[in-house]
Amino acid sequence: LAALFNKIFLFGYLIVFCISCNYNTEEITYAEHIAPIVNSHCIGCHQPNEGGPFNLISYNDLAKRSKMIAHVTKIKFMPPWLADPNYSQFANQNILSEEQIKLFQLWHKQGAKLGDTTKHKLKPIVLRKNNKNYLELDIEPVFIKGNHSDNFFYIKVPLEIPQDSFVRMVEFIPGKPKLVHHVNGHLILLPPDDTSNIFDTRRIVDIHSPDFEKQLKEMGLYNNPFEKRIHSAVNYLPGVRGVLYPQGIGGYPLSQKAYFVLKDIHYGPSDKDQIDSSKLRIYLGSKPPERPILETMLGTNGISKINPPLLVKAGKIQKFTTYAFIPEDISILTINPHMHLLGKSFKAFAVKPNGDTIPLVYIPKWDFRWQYYYTFKKMLKIPKGSTIFVEAIYDNTTQNPNNPYKPPRNIGERMLYGGSSMRTSDEMLQFIISYLPYKKGDENTSLQ
Numbered sequence: 001l002a003a004l005f006n007k008i009f010l011f012g013y014l015i016v017f018c019i020s021c022n023y024n025t026e027e028i029t030y031a032e033h034i035a036p037i038v039n040s041h042c043i044g045c046h047q048p049n050e051g052g053p054f055n056l057i058s059y060n061d062l063a064k065r066s067k068m069i070a071h072v073t074k075i076k077f078m079p080p081w082l083a084d085p086n087y088s089q090f091a092n093q094n095i096l097s098e099e100q101i102k103l104f105q106l107w108h109k110q111g112a113k114l115g116d117t118t119k120h121k122l123k124p125i126v127l128r129k130n131n132k133n134y135l136e137l138d139i140e141p142v143f144i145k146g147n148h149s150d151n152f153f154y155i156k157v158p159l160e161i162p163q164d165s166f167v168r169m170v171e172f173i174p175g176k177p178k179l180v181h182h183v184n185g186h187l188i189l190l191p192p193d194d195t196s197n198i199f200d201t202r203r204i205v206d207i208h209s210p211d212f213e214k215q216l217k218e219m220g221l222y223n224n225p226f227e228k229r230i231h232s233a234v235n236y237l238p239g240v241r242g243v244l245y246p247q248g249i250g251g252y253p254l255s256q257k258a259y260f261v262l263k264d265i266h267y268g269p270s271d272k273d274q275i276d277s278s279k280l281r282i283y284l285g286s287k288p289p290e291r292p293i294l295e296t297m298l299g300t301n302g303i304s305k306i307n308p309p310l311l312v313k314a315g316k317i318q319k320f321t322t323y324a325f326i327p328e329d330i331s332i333l334t335i336n337p338h339m340h341l342l343g344k345s346f347k348a349f350a351v352k353p354n355g356d357t358i359p360l361v362y363i364p365k366w367d368f369r370w371q372y373y374y375t376f377k378k379m380l381k382i383p384k385g386s387t388i389f390v391e392a393i394y395d396n397t398t399q400n401p402n403n404p405y406k407p408p409r410n411i412g413e414r415m416l417y418g419g420s421s422m423r424t425s426d427e428m429l430q431f432i433i434s435y436l437p438y439k440k441g442d443e444n445t446s447l448q
């Protein structure tokens with residue numbers, strides 16, 4: 001019997017060993033294995049004029065960093081993607097499979113070999129191109145001090161066009177892509193009888209300036225409930241430009257007089273003084289969108305209360321929730337979870353009237369640097385009578401490396417322009433949903 005057990009044990013061991021050693025015997029090369037992964041998962045950001053700190057285009061770019069690449073892919077720091085793919089899937093997701101991660105490890109271990117480029121022809125790498133049917137606006141240049149700290153600003157970008165029009169998409173084009181980390185901006189539409197001079201005001205304020213609130217007033221932001229404000233009209237993250245939905249969906253009107261408020265624009269730390277001159281590109285449509293996108297927001301400044309009210313106590317890990325009832329059938333296109341530096345995890349889901357759950361997004365490890373807008377692969381129907389729930393956990397202990405205060409202090413909400421700020425002394429809990437009134441067949445409409 002003992003001998004039999006021994007055999008079974010040995011046999012089992014051999015099977016497990018062989019599964020895990022599948023690749024160990026094979027030579028992993030750049031040409032055959034690595035280049036295809038890098039081309040589809042990395043160079044979107046790691047190319048000139050994009051946010052990645054260096055290029056990952058040539059064999060040499062990769063070979064000299066094989067150790068670092070093996071590390072950042074193993075710990076899933078790169079490619080940056082926070083949402084758990086086992087919970088929900090998105091059109092714009094960028095995730096490596098376990099097998100691809102393993103290939104990076106082995107490639108490094110085996111000496112980062114080039115391989116046979118005649119047998120495995122390297123595909124030409126397509127860098128980002130521009131087409132030219134847009135209106136381009138210069139954004140006020142921003143001076144960034146070389147003081148190794150993050151910087152946050154509000155910037156106003158006014159515009160005047162000869163006649164009312166339609167926007168299909170707005171792109172933020174960073175002047176210094178290695179420095180700009182993220183941007184979120186509203187578009188404010190002014191009525192035809194507006195006589196204010198939108199050009200002759202302050203254009204830029206530093207969120208951490210002691211005069212912040214006074215300077216906001218000098219910017220001449222209206223901030224009244226009657227103004228026509230298009231939320232999140234422009235968003236940017238390294239590697240992420242505008243979202244273009246299928247023809248006829250999305251877009252919004254553009255009045256003759258209007259302005260963007262970038263609230264906020266986040267610059268990463270710099271070791272030298274620099275000036276960033278970024279741009280906005282507005283892609284106009286020829287006719288009004290058949291199905292303009294609607295937006296709703298849970299939490300801070302939104303349609304639903306946060307329970308308990310958002311005050312994260314010093315030294316505590318706390319959970320906050322918020323929920324909203326959905327009175328009509330809707331089709332969700334894109335969602336955006338939003339917290340600041342104390343965020344730890346974020347989960348959102350809908351519960352249908354029959355009790356079934358529709359998972360929306362789960363971010364097990366929040367990172368405020370990657371404020372993605374998550375677009376579903378296909379429109380997601382949420383039936384009338386459902387409730388959307390959000391559960392957010394905040395970590396205000398010293399264990400949180402992003403905690404802005406040592407020792408920790410109580411941190412809560414504060415209502416500033418548009419209800420948001422990236423002040424380190426403020427927290428937020430928001431869940432923004434872009435949706436359409438449901439139409440039959442929406443659940444089969446691809447957003448890829």
Ligand code: HEC
Pocket residue numbers: 038041042043044045046051052053056065068069072073078079080094096238239240369
């Ligand atoms: C969405 C844009 C984006 C994608 C996609 C991306 N990177 Fe990055 N990468 C960045 C940025 C930005 C940084 C700078 C660090 C930061 O901002 O967090 C970075 C940093 C790095 C670093 C340096 C890390 C360090 O600690 O200094 C490595 C190595 C790297 N990326 C490798 C990769 C690899 C390999 C891939 C593909 C598997 C990839 N990246 C995909 C944007 C991206």
